[in-house]
Amino acid sequence: MDDAVRTIQAFLEAVHPYDSLPKDELARVAGSFIRREYPAGTLVYSLGDALEGLFLIKRGGVEVVDRNGALVSLLAPRNTFGERGLMRDGLAVTTARTTEDSVLLTLPKAEFQRLLAQFPAFERFFNRGRSAEGRDPQLATLKVSELIARRPVTCEPATSVAEAAKIMRDTKVSSLGVTEDGKLRGIVTIRDLSNRVLAEGRSPAVPVSQVMTADPVSLTPDALGSDILHLMLERGIGHLPIVEGERLVGMVTQTDLTRFQAVSSAVLIRDVASAESVEEMAAVTARIPQLLVQLIGGNHAHEVVTRLITDIADAVTRRLLQMAEDELGPAPAPYLWLACGSQGRQEQSGVSDQDNCMMIDDGASDADMEYFAKLAKIVSDGLHACGYVYCPGDMMATNERWRQRVSVWRDYFRRWIATPNPEAQMLASVMFDLRPIGGAARLYRDLQEETLAEASKNSIFVAHMVANSLKHTPPLGLIRGFATIRSGEHRHHIDMKHNGVVPVVDLGRVYALMGRIPAVNTRARLLAAGEAGVISHSGARDLVEAFDLIASMRLENQATLVRSGRKPDNFLAPSDLSDFERSHLRDAFVVVRTMQSAVGHNKGALT
Template sequence: MSLSVELIRFLASVHPYDTLTEAELGALAEHCSLAEMSAGQQVFGVGDVVEYLYLLVAGEVEVFDEVGAPLSFLGPRNSFGERAILRGTHASRTAIVFADAAMIRIPAATLNALIAQHPAVARFFDRTGRAQPAKRDLATMAVEGLMTRDPVVCPPDSTIREAASKMYAQRISSICIAQDGAFQGIVTLRDMNGKVVVEGADPTADVATIMTRAPLTLGPKALVTDVLHLMVERGIGHVPIAEGETLVGIVTQTDLTRAQAMTSADLVGRVSKAQDAAQMARATAEIPQLLVQLISSGSRHEVVTRLITDIADTATRRLLALAEAELGAPPVPYLWLACGSQGRQEQTGVSDQDNCLILSDDVTEADMPYFEALARFVCDGLNTIGYVYCPGDMMATNPRWRQPLSVWRSYFDGWIAKPNPEAQMLASVMFDLRPIGGDTSLFDGLQAETLRKASANSIFVAHMVANSLKHYPPLGLLRGLATIRAGEHRNQLDMKHNGVVPITDLGRIYALQGQLAPVNTRARLEAAMEAGVLSVTGGADLLDAYDLIATMRLEDQVSQIKAGDAPDNYLDPATLSDFERSHLRDAFVVVKTMQSAAGSGKGALS
């Protein structure tokens, strides 16, 4: 039965139906109906086939999860039921009328047709961006979609002339060196010209004598933009693609010429060539506009934060190079690492710096002033270009975080053995370490060793779980949104500390429990599901919640930038539609539920 004129007007006042033309609304109304239900009646339950999307006109409905815990309390203009429809699954929730209600029912087939035909409707019902059509650009394309597969190879005992003949015959600018399936190195036309033509290497010598050994590689799941950034920063034209020791492909500048360049690569290039921090700052000042462009183009949040973090990584390595140029070669090997959002590759439009130095155990007291000066040079430079000093002094300029490898091992051992509040806090930060520049061998084995020791200490794990629950989602009475009560950000939501941080903390706990190597939050959740540390159902819900919260945080920062303001992490829920507020609340409830499971000792699989 078609809707009345009054109900059609109501439908037209609710987003996204307000984007439809009068004729489209009329056609939609022909398929809809009105349902009236009394308090206490069940609309659908766990396991039911959900046949309609329900839009509340009047009354209230409460939604419960599969174990009966309340999830949402919905009023007029809110809708529910789309979760099962869009996933093509039976209901995993129960909806019960709390106060006598009138609901417009939109059939599942009609909703799916609307989503397929109207981009505005599709965007509205897919806040995570999963329903958006795949775009063939450098931001979203995996390397495996662009790389040359089965690259030309030769064994290391081939002669230089034989290798050159293969390159000439295949009309290629590089050849990979491999033995028994193990990738060993690469020889390019530049090597042939420089080492053979100019320097006079013997053409009958083994090609291994002129190859670049253990060159930089990426995996097939890396982004094409990662390749472009690597090429621009390091001044190379070929990036082998490998899985472990096995060569699976190669990406060259010719391959990239066929793809569309991105502005993030432009910034990486300018930063990598800057002669000082002031020149670098002119490039990093464009990061807010880059954020606007990336979000406006529909890039997913984890891609956006990866690209923005790439710029910070490049800036750090460039500052290290400039520091060495001024101070001279380091007296012993060192490794600069990032923690915090840079370590997790999750930087947004507003980020401070969190970093540290691991020094070779060969370092002496006489060497320490060099590394103090190096740390000061880099941290001051990062502050100049927009990555402000860490308020908690978690930086390499602090002598505590500029120590030999043996001291770092003792730090982790001490935190694990005596997990007092400070140890819990520090361990949480340091579990997010990621090497940025220097001798990466100083980090080899440290992460795995630490995870192994930490996961084996049940007391430490319990303390870390408790510490992770100190950040909680902003939920109030009846699971409504609880805004900040006073101060500069009164009536707003802190989308960092009460939004993404609780999920980041959970991801770190799952990584600890499963001894998982990833540092990025989304990668940790996915790895936890694959390892069985996190249930498929719980993991899918938590990923959806994370995608929603992280995306809304970035979108709000973009709105602030467009308004001419500096971006921050505070969102006014009054700027959201009823639907957006409802789903944001649902996302926070999911996080709260997973925190409760972790805190109860039942584990992520409960």
């Protein structure tokens, strides 16, 4: 092996997925790369060029622009480019140019395809698609890390048993990890305090080191749920410390196992349907974060997770409608409660406010409208109590503007379409995501068909909706590939909602409008748009894959926050991601930016 190949191999050892290859295979691959030097400003390839292979930056930088000349990415050493063209028909789908004197390594096309076919890790890295099929989160096959319910509660060996009992009482736990300098030394449980202190008549001042179970059996976070079950049954224990090295990272108890098996969307919906009060329902919805953790831990696709979580919100809403009617009496006229926003699209995550409205039969009298005002307040207040907080923009049925007869709603939509000012664009965007939840669905069915037909024929309205869809952009920056928040609580984070999911949601809404597609769910809209020819099959495929990755990483981050004892939110720190994850997330944002550029330049003729 000559020095040049040896240098390339050393470089590849720090680049994923090459670092996953066997050593002899890595040496072979290193010898396949072609090394070239490019002065600053050199055109590497243009849109439509036949690609000779996959490009990897060893030194320098490269800018990638789309077919419209819009910058989609600025790449640095260890970044790869050109793979999208190679995985299609071998033709470049972007244009790449060096931004400084650079050294690029080129992996020949045939060698790239061989690696994809022979090495699963390599194929997974470059295949961004996520399967829509999930699997049930079976307790026995889940990793232990998915079962840890909270941060471990600990005390020191010298802590008195009286103080230990107070800690357990105040933190509502049944065991403490006994640690010294961060290392696990033992475990003390409520049962130990009963059997080894009270039953023996020992003083409450006795240190826990004298009554604890020293050097307890433990597991690591990457063990399986079956390991917990086997150990608990074999040893007759109810508490199992989880350690990394000697450091205690969690405690799994029999209660945790029971809670895990009791939490499923079906169980939560059953409990909601049988709840007799708002307080009972709030106790049910408080279990949603744990459901999120389990669904993510069970490798469910993001659209399955959000659908199951939204189903619970739907069930809560319908139960509240029934409770309101029980309190106020039967509705004096047919009505329909509709959800918009993420609930309307069936895309709720661990963070959701309420967005809703009400359509009422035209035969309702003014006196009848007073009834519906009271009903809306009961339902909205109940949703707020259950964690679906009031909409900051007052997009709720409690606002008289959004609690109207069908004829008024028809007039709303007609005016928004005829005069698409900024407010009309915003309101139309929200209302195009409407989905009936409870009541007379017929009140909306005809209105939806009429609105889609009228809106799609109005080219000015469509153009305004396109412009509105471009207000949220992916966080692609010139430094390390991401533009993060610059100040405040979420400094150096990406907003995975407004700059991640929302740009795709907005595109999906525009495609649905142009194709008169009745689907409200974003993923369903994208797939239907591809089938209807509103966008190309390849464009639809790329955008679906990008959306799958962005939405999945958003949910995974929320599940991570829940596991650490924090409330889920939409802010992700790129620094928390591996090179592998950052690379794919950047690629997904590039796809979204490219599709936005296409819709912005083509308006009425999307490609």
